[in-house]
Amino acid sequence: MLDSTSKQIVKRSGGVINPAKTCQPIGAMYAALGIHKCLPHSHGSQGCCSYHRMHLTRHFRDPIMASTSSFTEGASVFGGVANLKTAIKNVFTIYDPDIMAIHTTCLSETIGDDIPSIIKSAEIPEGKLVIHANTPSYVGSHVTGFSNMVKGMITYLAEVDVEEKKQQVNVIPGFVNPGDMREIKRIVKIMGIDSIVLPDTSGVLDAPMTGEYTMYPRGGTKIEEIKDSGNSLVTLALGSFASSDAAKELKRKCNVPEVSLKTPIGVKATDELIMSLIKKFNKEVPYELEEERGQLVDIMTDTHFHFHGKTVAIFGDPDIVIALTEYILSLGMIPVHVLTGTPGGAFEKEIKAMLLEAGIRANVKAAGDLMELHQLIKNKPVDLLIGNTYGKYIARAEDLPFVRIGFPILDRSVHSYLPVVGYKGAMRIIEMISNALLERADRDAADEDFELVM
């Protein structure tokens, strides 16, 4: 289907062909699902809410609950105040969440609804909470929306109520899967450090099958924990695009120092996560983690000859792509095209610095689209493509081995349960990449070159 893509790259200014991003509200909805007993609320037309839920449902294969203000023509002319007030009332009456997290859409942003003052004048039952984030769809991407909602949680909820900071860490994991959040929690726990992971969709979007349906599964960051995050010793923001704003807000509001790290994908980024914790909390590295790291390095040495010198195109969300690029380099592979749909000069800067250090020249692009990536690949072919589901068109057209990492993945399952972060996640990535490359080598080998041991 993308066969018709031409090699010649013409500069375009009229929008996007085959996007590598989507709009802010879906990120906000995802973040809000990481609060225990929270119902995300979409302030706009019902279509947006329906699309976001559908998209998340396809990625996580779990029910996604969110309510909508159901804008009508009247609301678009007179504003959505009445709709939102009714919505707040109805949400607590019907669905009884502990907290409702409102995000806006392009429509309510354009109309200019003033959400904080609507919340102030709304009837909110005793003991219940309503928070919000502005998520105009025409700015940034779904990652920006995620970031805005996490920041909103802090703005509304984080408090300082102790003199001296508690021996606990806030971890903002960024726009990653529940499996990743689970893994990050496990690592911090093994180190014997108390943590508040925020948001935390594990146990919500990878909840086990029990034969019963609960609208609010057991997982998610508790409201008390979010409040308590203001008392923590330090905040680790994993991935600057999705997590830094919230960490900065914690600093500003509650004076919790902030450490900005990469999403812990690969050995180096995971090391950095663990080292930061060690430094702050005066801990030893537990043997369990030493062992995992040792295993990972063992695997890397065992297999490095499969990877060395292979060229790669990587696309997806900025935090993930930055960390992946670093990891790919450590495996001896050569990133040739690195692209994100999310706008942001910081992305290009960070990747370029990494490449410079490695002595590699590559096409690095923020705010790009997949048409462009495809054309770049046509001009400079690669051995492997890494990205979300939408990469499959390019992989097919160019007959490339393809590894699915990122959001969304709509055509494979289980990915949201298993981590790509931490040493375990890094092992998994090696497994995925070698399966893709070796599968291909087997497929393409002539009979006489077909090997049993590889």
Added chain:
Amino acid sequence: MAVMERKFIEERMESINIKGKKKKHLKCESESLAGCVSQRACVYCGARVVLNPITDAVHLVHGPIGCASYTWDIRGSLSSGSELYRNSFSTDLKENDVIFGGEKKLSRAIDELVLKYHPQLIFVYSTCIVGVIGDDIEAVCKAAARKHNIEIYPVQSSGFIGNKAAGYKAACEAVLKLIKPGVHLPEKKNKCINYLGDFNLAGEAWIITHYFKQIGIDVNVTFTGDASFTKLKKAIEASLNIVQCAGSMFYLAQEIEKKYNIPYLNVSFLGLEDTAQSLRKVAAYFNDPDLMERTENLIKNEIEKYGPQIAGYREKLTGKKAAVYVGGGFKAISLIKQFRELGIDVVMVGTQTGRKEEYAEIEDLVDDGTVVLDDANPAELEEFMLLKGAHLLVGGVKERPLAYKLGVAFIDHNHDRKHPLSGFVGALNFAKEVYSTVCSPVWQYVHGEGLLHEK
């Protein structure tokens, strides 16, 4: 099993009916309540569903990126020709465009796409904010069409101007403009029909078209499965329209009849019975004994071929209970009948956008005690599925995990379907799918004595 305690608001009760209790008219065709977890989609969604299968068109979404991302190639309509429709085109409006207007960017987008793909046809969909920021997409499309000498149609599909049904209508308006002939009305061809309301999901339209070919009726163009610019341009050469998915195509059929004097018949190709009857109905319309004989032969052969296998499934499925939650009333009606063919009782029926007449027909069809509801939310679906002991839910993407979580089997009768469910062979596929989900061994682990159940 602990059913969550919940209160339904009074207003919603008017949209729920349990047959046999008392006769009342279901409240439908109304707006969703603010604050509901509605399963409903929007105007753009409806319009896109209808137009998307037109394969060689550029479908350009004018708005911020989201709407285009979520609809990128998610509809399983198949094409025998161009694959252009499977790309995602968006003007990706940014803050500046919202402040200063997006018309210029839209013209640039059209120019660039024309240069790149040389399409004969472009649809420009307006999304939520386009009306609010005051873009005149009508004018932009007109100017661009003149400039490039191709056809460009604006689709008025801002999300808030109604629900999915309004989107169907907006799409039909665009189609009507597209099929409008020049000065002369073309000659009508005898035994030549248009087939409305099949999007060629999993190749369904091809199956039906093939039946007609075998009995000697020519299918001129399908609206809109596997349709193309040139095919659509010949639409009014047909002498009859047949309409399947009444929800989206009823309006188009009426307008074509009014304007071009092409009558229409309602048909349904879901299930053996409906398929046979629909073929007969169309054959009878042309009043040709040979044609009718060929039709009877075809029906006989097909039923002989698939009937026994379906009966085999029926044996295994008899006594099971199904819940149905689909987009339109037409499909719900067909499904109730089709489940009956499989010995399955429908205990709950709901639609997103069913019309009054359709609900009346549903009420007539179902047994006492069956729950009928309009624009249901997940809590209601759950409540009634459990209450009624449904073994199976038929629905769309968002309902699938809900059903699974309850340990209830599921079938996608929407765009995620994997096999054609139309025609005689479709009836068999349907039976197979029902069987493979309802009788899958996985449910044993859900309901069985697992670790989690030892309380």
